[in-house]
């Protein structure tokens with residue numbers, strides 16, 4: 001009887017050659033696939049495909065599915081199948097006050113999750129908390145790689161935290177600090193981009209090659225997928241849409257802009273604007289929604305203005321990038337219950353006359369989903385040919 005295989009005896013995906021990584025990636029995203037279809041997608045000859053897949057079959061990473069007889073031609077085509085569960089990843093999302101962690105398989109399916117409140121924003125204790133969560137989640141499973149998503153100017157597949165305002169971190173070599181303690185290869189990503197990676201890899205954007213994920217909450221985040229790739233740019237600054245001006249009048253944001261997207265849309269902007277006329281500083285988003293539900297004119301107006309701001313930035317994105325779909329996410333999304341109508345109105349008003357109206361999807365999730373996205377980034381990092389880190393232009397170069 002064949003010994004059952006699990007993640008403890010799985011080879012590291014990082015040790016695979018470029019062609020084998022291509023096979024794994026194609027089967028992860030579109031499998032099971034026939035040999036003929038796989039060869040076509042990867043541009044390989046049947047002989048090269050056989051050579052590439054043989055060690056993957058021997059190691060058990062992929063297997064031959066049940067032969068299907070094509071109804072039209074009557075020719076058997078046994079598809080190749082990938083066992084995603086043999087490759088386990090951990091994704092972490094760090095907010096201003098909490099760490100969320102999930103263990104996933106290579107397709108990004110969550111097997112377990114954990115979270116912890118951040119006791120101190122200093123680097124060492126947060127690293128200790130992440131390591132504890134990772135140890136708890138990994139148990140005796142072999143973890144292929146660890147992805148961490150957090151705010152800041154992280155480049156694609158980065159190792160250093162830059163300008164994270166939530167924790168006050170800058171130039172923190174977080175990937176190395178975690179690797180030293182866990183032995184697990186670790187990669188960093190901007191949190192909105194990590195969320196976007198998960199959305200496109202195995203979430204509501206699966207199969208879309210062009211889309212944006214726009215998040216509202218503490219701040220405004222943006223991930224852009226063009227030509228099947230999540231954009232990050234050489235400096236990690238792609239997606240800074242939060243201070244785009246959406247109106248000539250309006251409140252001031254913390255940076256002193258009048259009428260920028262943040263001045264209307266962040267949770268603090270909304271709760272502050274609702275609380276002020278009521279003489280209260282303790283209104284949270286849930287209470288703001290309750291006030292709007294009860295017909296409070298201030299709350300209704302604040303949400304309507306937030307919806308207009310959202311509509312304008314969606315239009316700006318679609319006009320600039322020609323995106324067919326925008327997915328809204330983030331913990332501030334409850335505002336949509338009272339902002340959706342004005343959002344659609346402003347979107348229609350600001351869309352270029354020649355632009356196609358985008359699909360606007362609403363994706364409600366907790367921070368686990370952001371952590372799941374970071375796990376997807378870790379998997380993409382191992383499968384990216386060649387595996388490498390992008391050097392930030394401001395990083396000191398070693399020669």
Ligand SMILES: [Zn+2]
Pocket residue numbers: 242243253254255256257260261262263
């Ligand atoms: Zn601003």
